[in-house]
Structure formats: C-alpha cells, structure tokens
Amino acid sequence: MPPPDTEPQSQLTHRQSITTKIFERDYVPPNFTIKELRQAIPPHCFERDTLKSFSYVLKDLAVIGVLAYAATYIDSHLPLALRFIAWPTYWFFCGAFATGVWVIAHECGHQAFSPSKTINNAVGFVLHSALLVPYHSWRISHSKHHKHTGHVTKDQVFVPKTRSKLGLPLPTDDPEQMNHSVFEDTPIITLFNLIGQQLLGWPMYLIFNSSGQVYSDRWANHFNPNSPIFDPKNYVNVIISDIGMIIALSAMVYLSYVYSFLSVAKYYLIPYLIVNHWLVLITFLQHTDPKLPHYRESQWDFIRGATCTVDRHIGFLDSIFHKITSTHVAHHMFSTMPHYHAEEATHHLEKVLGPYYIFDDTPIFKALWRSFSTCKYIEDEGDILFYKN
Template sequence: MTDPNTETQLSHRQTTESKVDEVTKFERDYVPPNFTVKEIRQAIPPHCFERNTLKSASYIVKDLAVIAVLVYAATFIDTHLPQTLRFIAWLVYWFFCGAFATGIWVIAHECGHQAFSPSKFINNTVGFILHSALLVPYHSWRITHSKHHKFTGHIEKDQVFVPKTRKALGLIEKDEHEDGTSIYEETPIVSLFMLILQQLFGWPLYLIFNASGQKYKNRWANHFNPSSPIFEPKHYNDIIISDIGIIIALSAIYYFSYVYSFITVVKYYLIPYLVVNHWLVLITYLQHTDPKLPHYRKHWDFVRGAACTVDRHFGFLDSIFHRISSTHVAHHYFSTMPHYHAEEATIHLKKVLGSYYIFDDTPIFKALWRSYNQCRFIEDEGDIIFYKN
C-alpha cells in the first residue's frame, strides 16, 4: 500500500521541478527586444506628448482640495466622536490623506521629468515646493531618478532596487544547496518583518544611505551631500537648494509641533507621511522587481532597459495615484509625457511591444510577497540574468 504522505511529497516535488524547468526554459530562451524608440514613438498619437500647464495644475488643485477637506474633517474626530469610533476615523483619515498625498508626490515627480509643463521654470518651481513639503530633496532625487530612467535594468548603472548578487549576500554556492538561501531568510515571520521595515522606512533609508542603490566603495552615498558620489560637480548648487527646501519643511514641522503639540503633528502629518512612503516604495518596488524581468550586464540598451518594467493595477487607487503604476511602461519610454495621456499611449504601446509588454494582474500584496521571496538575488555571472530565490 502506498503511503499517502509519500505520494503528496512526490507530487509536490514534481510540481516544484516542473515550475523550475519552466522558469529555466523561459530564462534560457529569452530573447531581448530589438525595437527602436522611433518605432515605438511613431505608434503613439502626437497629442499624447503635449503638456498643458493648466490641466496639470488642475490635478494639484483637486488633490490639495481633498487633503484640505480631510484635514478639516479630522479636527472633529477627537471632539465629536465617541471613543470607540475615534481610532477607526483616524485610520480612514490616514489612509486617504496618505493616498492623495501620494498623488501629489506623483505630480511632483512629473515636474522632475519636465512633464508637468513646457516651462522648465514652472516644472522646477512646482516640483520643488511639492516635494519639499513631502520631505523629498527635489533636485537631488530628480537627478538620481533621471539616471534610473536612463539605465533601467543595467546592473552597474541603474540607481534603485539594484539586485544583489549571490556573493554580495554571502550565500553558499548553488551546487552546495538546493537554492543557496539561508534558513533564516526562508522563515516567513522574518520575511514579513523585513518587508514591513522596507515599506515604512525604505524611502528615507534610500535618501540617507542609498539603500537598494549602487554601492560605492569606501564612500557614503546619500541625497543630501553635494559631494556624494551619486552626483557630479555641476549638481552642487542644486543639491544645496534641495537641502534648503528640506530645512524649511522641517522647520515648519517644528513650528507646528511647538504651537499645536508634537502628537498633533504626528496624527495629521507624520503618519500620512509614512503611508506615502509605503505606497511609494510598494509602487516602485513592484514596477521593477518581478521574476519575469531580466537584468543586463551586457547587451543592454535603452529600449531593452525600459522594457524591464511591469504595469499593475491598484484598483480604485489607480486614479488617485494618477495611474503611475498602470502606465509605468509608457512612462519609462517617454518620461516627459504627462500622466493624463499615458493611458491612451499604453494602448498603442502594447501593439508594438507585443509579448515584451508586461502587465501583471496579481493582487498587489500577493505580488509584493511573491516578489520579495522570489527575487532575492542574481547570480554573479551571466550577461542577461533573472532573479533567484
């Protein structure tokens, strides 16, 4: 008589081996795209590239109006609601205020790409004000984010969510262990804890310590030091201006803490700020971290790099986030395109890219857990490589 447990284990092993074989075949047979930017651009209607300052500004007005209403409504929570409903009301406030502030963040990010207006002065002025209010050093991040767009998917030149190699993580060689990972890394509770840290504090850690960015031997790379290795000498004044913006924002936080109390600032601003951090890290992480996405040591070009991007839906949050996630492939090919044209452009873009256009409809938090656990490292050798776990 056959042991049911043995049959179950055998079936699980066969399923796992089948998945491994399927992944291996996909990676082995992967052929990089050979389109040109011109071919892709010609497929998109010319009006999609037009920037309208007033139309762009209307989205700021809408987002700020909603945030203002939320803040005003929140002033009644502790004085007009019973104790049992207060925490729920604050949760609602933090969620929606953080979501609409993320929309503001996205528009400020468009300013950095010069997609808000045809005027460089307007772009940089609006972007500086909005990003500084969200504790983002505008020019500093604009510069490194531009490098990310120029070198997406390039292992040595991309600027964020740069994959770590097996050797860098100190993992054993792949022929000594089934998958070369540590037992601690496979513990779900540890993965969950690290994932929460990433989601809440990954953004400030990136700004201050260049976490997930390129490594510079014996040099501290951060977004506040004009002499940081991630900048060039010509960027010096821009970094100083960005730092001044952060100092002004922090001074405002201190002032309101002094006038209204620090707890009040925590409830009205700092917790929504953490929510913004969460959405920002979640969106950007899932845009460029997926088992289906290659990374290049050789054979890289801009078109291939821009294809190392995944479009995803965030449900009703898509409109609040100005569809930054559901149209991110188009954004990477044409970063000066305003967000309100990107959805139409994506329809035409997909026709040219074909199978190289990647859309993943996995529920967002399931996709996050999958990517975090399946995209741990890349091998130290190879020209076109994929994530391993």
C-alpha cells in the same frame, strides 16, 4: 588540491555553464527602436498642458484640505469608539491623495508637468519639499535610473544583489541550497523584513542609498552635494534641495511647538508614512519581478531597459495615484509625457511591444509578497539575468 592560482574544477564548470547560457530561460531581448515606438503613439499624447496639470494638483490639495479640516472634528465631536475608525480613515485617504501629489511632483522632475522648465522646477520643489523629498537631488538620481533602467551596474534603485554579494555558495557546492541562515527564509522573518522595507525603505534610500547602486569609495546619500550619486555641476541644486528640506522640517518643529507634536503626528506624520509605504510598494513592484530581466553592459540598451518594468492595476487607488502603476512602461519609454495621456499611449505601445509589454494583474499585496520572497539575487556571471531565490 588545485594549484594556488587555479579555481576548483566545480567552480570553473559552473561559471562556464552560466557564461555559455547567456539568454536565461530562453529569453530573447527586444530590438525595437525608440523611433518605432514613438511613431505608434498619437502626437497629442506628448503635449503638456500647464493649466490641466495644475488642475490635478489643485484637486489633490483640495481633497487633502477637506480631509484635514474634517479631521479637526474627530476628537471633539466623535465618541471614543468612532475615533478609532475615523482617524485611520483620514490617514488612509490623506496618505493616498498625498501620494498623488508626490506623483505629480515626480512628473515635474521629468519636465512633464509644463513646457516651462521654471514652472516644472518651482512646482516640483514646493510639492516635494512639503513631502520631505529633496527635489533636485532625487530628480537627478531618478533621471539616472531612467537612463539606465535594468542595468546591473548603472541603475540607481532596487539594484539586484549578486550571489557573491550575499555570500551564497555556488549551486555545485550547495545543490540543495541548504547552506543558508536558519532564519533566512522563514515566513515570519520575511514578513518582518518586508514591513521594515515598507516603513523605512524610502528614508533609508535617501540617507544611506539602501537598495541603490553600490559605491565603494565613499558614502552615497541624497543630501551631500559631494555624494558619488552627483556630478560637480549638481552641487548648487543639491544645496537648494537641502534648504527646502530644512524649511519643511522647521515648519514641522514650529507647528509642534504651537499645536503639540501629537497633533503634527496625527495630521501629517502618519499620512507621510503611508505615502512612503505606497511609494516603496509601487516602485519596488514596478522593477522587481521574477519575469523581469536585468542586463549587463554588453546586452543593455535604453529600450531593453525601459521594458524592464511591470504595469499593474491597484484598484480605485490607480486613479488617485494618477495611474502611475498601470502606465509605467509608457512612462519609462517617454518620461516627459504627462500622466493624463499615458493610458492612451499605453494602448498603442502594447500593440507594438507585444509579449515584451508586461502587465500583471496579481492582487497587489500578493504580488508584493511574491516578489519580496522570491527575488533574492542574480548570478555573478552572464549578461542577461533573472532573479533567483
């Protein structure tokens, strides 16, 4: 038996081996400078055009308005069998275009919508509040995510859990990885957990900071101005965001009283859940993939973190989502760049980034299953880490 203050030799050997092998999978991190990357992009790509940005908002809102108006005829003009087709069609496309609105509101939070901070915040506040998002609160936490992407202890969303956090044994103690729950890796349990993430992941993040950075001292959420997510200077903005949420929820209650809760559910709540689904899917796959490293403090810098993201195509929805899925690397490099220039910027960035530009054309739901089922945890030791399962 080892002395009381001495670790078993097997654990020491394992931890030393991890520490020695800093660069997992022979990975060498990039060493570009932000100046080099910016110089590769034409200057006009950084120009923000307020009227052009508004044109995208108006287009999305117009399509949603037409869809909602057309939906008023579903129950009164269609036979029962066709209603079962018409309502899901409305929900799918309304949810998709509302996700586009969400993306533009998110762009406002980055000050990429307009050169005017007032316009950015006014438009973002209205659009995000209408989608039950606390605009400033999320804008603040999302800014911290951009500033520390891929940082194990400072990133704000989809923070990887460590081996010890999950209570997993060391490989030397469980070489066959058999000491797990009997249900843990069964496909049906994985599917159940995945559905839960897609339906409830977004509100759980806002309310309980689920998948976010762990704060040991107190409850972290996006509605309490004293939450550890925020600094004292953010207090008023968090309160303003809460007021926006109260107004939006009050409008829902009023409309439920006037038209019925069922009507609000059919026209708004179900598309809202679809928006949540796409939002979680997009952000999860942008930052959770077996190919992506995560860094601890000694190896992290902004550029290395910004390359910890994946571009993907998502079919015709890519255009409806304003190409947030296929230009996310560029967005992380230069978040004030408007979405309508990001595709051109991506072509130039790709040439400079070379192998550090990650594009994955795996079908989106196959990629979702792969990442969810294989990206379980990272090791407790080491400075550059990849997901393991």
